[in-house]
Amino acid sequence: MMWRDPGTPADSYYEVRPECNDVPESKFRIKAGKTLSARKWNAAFTPEGYLDIGKTLGRIQRGGIHPSIRGEVWEFLLGCYDPFSSHEERQQIRQSRRVKYEILKEVCKKMFPLIGSGKLVTAPIISEDGKPTQDPIVLQQIYGFDIPKQPYDDGPMDKREINWKLTLHQIGLDVIRTDRTLKFFEKQENLAKLWDMLSVYSWFDSDVGYCQGMSDLCSPMIILLENEADAFWCFERLMRKLRGNFRGTDRSVGVESQLTNLASVTQVIDPKLHQHLETLGGGDYLFAVRMLMVLFRREFSFGDSLYLWEMMWALEYDPDLFFVYEEAESGGEKSDVSRGKGKSRRQCGKFERENMKNKCAAPLPISVFLVASVLKDKSDKLLTEARGLDDVVQILNDITGSIDARKACTGAMKLHKKYLKKAKNA
Numbered sequence: 001m002m003w004r005d006p007g008t009p010a011d012s013y014y015e016v017r018p019e020c021n022d023v024p025e026s027k028f029r030i031k032a033g034k035t036l037s038a039r040k041w042n043a044a045f046t047p048e049g050y051l052d053i054g055k056t057l058g059r060i061q062r063g064g065i066h067p068s069i070r071g072e073v074w075e076f077l078l079g080c081y082d083p084f085s086s087h088e089e090r091q092q093i094r095q096s097r098r099v100k101y102e103i104l105k106e107v108c109k110k111m112f113p114l115i116g117s118g119k120l121v122t123a124p125i126i127s128e129d130g131k132p133t134q135d136p137i138v139l140q141q142i143y144g145f146d147i148p149k150q151p152y153d154d155g156p157m158d159k160r161e162i163n164w165k166l167t168l169h170q171i172g173l174d175v176i177r178t179d180r181t182l183k184f185f186e187k188q189e190n191l192a193k194l195w196d197m198l199s200v201y202s203w204f205d206s207d208v209g210y211c212q213g214m215s216d217l218c219s220p221m222i223i224l225l226e227n228e229a230d231a232f233w234c235f236e237r238l239m240r241k242l243r244g245n246f247r248g249t250d251r252s253v254g255v256e257s258q259l260t261n262l263a264s265v266t267q268v269i270d271p272k273l274h275q276h277l278e279t280l281g282g283g284d285y286l287f288a289v290r291m292l293m294v295l296f297r298r299e300f301s302f303g304d305s306l307y308l309w310e311m312m313w314a315l316e317y318d319p320d321l322f323f324v325y326e327e328a329e330s331g332g333e334k335s336d337v338s339r340g341k342g343k344s345r346r347q348c349g350k351f352e353r354e355n356m357k358n359k360c361a362a363p364l365p366i367s368v369f370l371v372a373s374v375l376k377d378k379s380d381k382l383l384t385e386a387r388g389l390d391d392v393v394q395i396l397n398d399i400t401g402s403i404d405a406r407k408a409c410t411g412a413m414k415l416h417k418k419y420l421k422k423a424k425n426a
Contacts, residue, residue, distance in 0.1 A: 007031040010303025013067040014223070020181040024301040024401025034063030041069050049087030051076065053319065054346040060314035061350060061409070064307040071224035071234070077313040078237040079321030083347065094230065101229035104200050111161055112168065112199075114142055118188065120195035122172040130162045138169075164203050167210040171198045178215040179302060184223055193222050197232050205239065211246040211254075214239075216294040220306055240325055241365070245293055258292050259285040261364050265372045268422050269415055273379045282389050287396060291371050299400050308405040312366050315409065317349035351416065358420045366412055369419070373411035374399065 007029025016023055036059045044055045053076060065073045075081055081090050109115040112125070123138045133139075157165070175195045179185055185194075198218055202210040218235045225231040239246075247254040262285050267274040277283060290298060295312070297305050318324075345353055355363040375382070378395055386392045 007034075010064070010067075010307055011301050012303075014302050015183040016181050017183055017186065023181050024299075024304070026301045026303045027404050028064060028304045028307040028406070030066060031063060034059070036060050036063065036065045036069070036073065038066060038069050041073060049085070049090065051083040052347075053083040053317070054344070054348075057314045057317055057349055061311055062406075065310050067224075067303075070306065070310070071221075071226075071230075074224065074310065074313075075230070075234055077310060077317060078234055079240070079325050080234055080237050082322040083319055085322075097233050098227070098229040101200070101232050104204055105196065108200050108203050111203075112165060115196055115199055118192045120172045120175060120192050121169050122176065124166065124169045126162065126165045128166070130157050130165075160206055163209065164199075164206070167202050168199055170212075171195055171202065171210050171215070174198075174212055174215040179219050182223075182302060185219075190222065193228055194219060197222065197228065197235065200232065201236065201239070204236070205243065208239070208243050208246050213290075213293045214246065216297040217242065220302075220309075237325065240328075242293075242295075255289055255292050258365070258368055259288065261368045262288055262292070262371055265364070265368060265415070265419055266375060268419055269372065270376055270379055273375060273382060276383055276386070277392065280386060280389055280392065282392055287389065287393050288371050288375075291374070291396075292367055295367060296370070296403075299403060300405060301401065304405050308370075308408065311405065311409045312370070313349075315349040315351035315413065316366050317347075318352050319344065319347040351413065354413075354416060354420065358424065360420070366409075366416070369412035369416045370408055372415050373408055374403065376415065377411065 008031075009026040010028040010030060011023075011026035013030075036056055040059065041056060044052050046052075056073070060073070060077075076083060081093065085093075105116055114121060119141065121138060121141045123133075123135055123141065125133055125138055125142070127133065172195055175191055175198065178194065184190055194215065198210060198214060201214070201218075217238055218231075221231040221235045221238075222228070225234055245255040245258060263274065263283065266277075266285075274283075277285070295305070296308055299305075300308060345356065348356065351366050374396070378399070381395055382392060386395060
């Protein structure tokens, strides 16, 4: 009988605090010959640094990325860099982004000196009308035990600054709750780094600001990328994909369009289940908000959720991503490099190729099909046991730690194919 490598559990690279024994167990295994290794990754580059990303996508889809190179690979998958750029070009972009981040951080620090100090706040620092707080807890968090007789007062502030300062304590409260099972976040400096990055992002993207769930998306970035500025821009690229989910109004939640898409997909591929959910009053699919907002971070162990993300991004990968983002930044002007450059199907992920083949004008994200795949998997249980919305929520909560990331992605791809076929025929 042939010996098979049992693999290393994904979470063995992300140490859990010994007292935390209720964390989901990792199902994903890092396997030699299947997982994208540093050797295979480096072999995909030419001596000048041009990347043949098509060589790596299949391996990522099947076996994930080795944790030692995960941060670097994610920068390409999320569109931080163009695979057709040289080492030198990327180094220039990296340096310019690092400078840009430091400038942003300095602006924030001038408005609130705790930014970049290694500390964070968890109580409101100003009132709704912009008056500095006199709360002794906050003053102690800002000044330590040496509180001056006249605590800081910035004078008049505009609406943007008031709104930003009103979110800082909420970011702090979420940061101390984020991935608290990991040893990495036992260190105050790492918590402060996460708070700094989210505070700077909240100022940088004032349309979205800060919303609960963002700390779950940002946390892996600072674990994988040592340089804070690199981690920030990687998070910013991920937010380009997801920011629509966080843009709410007084009348609707930002993720509503994704929930509508999920309802449409379920109605096509499992009409019986869709009808049952509507009968129970769940036709708005609000029970799936968390899965879509934080990309299954709560349903998987830490290591398995990273594996799921990179599989999704590899499947969805579009080599034009870097230019799409750069053009959006420069006000829609097409860059010289991207002008006239044809997109090679071989450099695209499998999910993206399906969309190209079917000429989808506004393709749905793979995350919608992932949630649909989980619902399809639990269809029988939901149909026979769910007598109300509470039952639906309970059944979906019970999946924590029991889903296999690779099987979920395979299921999502099958549903995507089925959906496109049925939608075409309709």
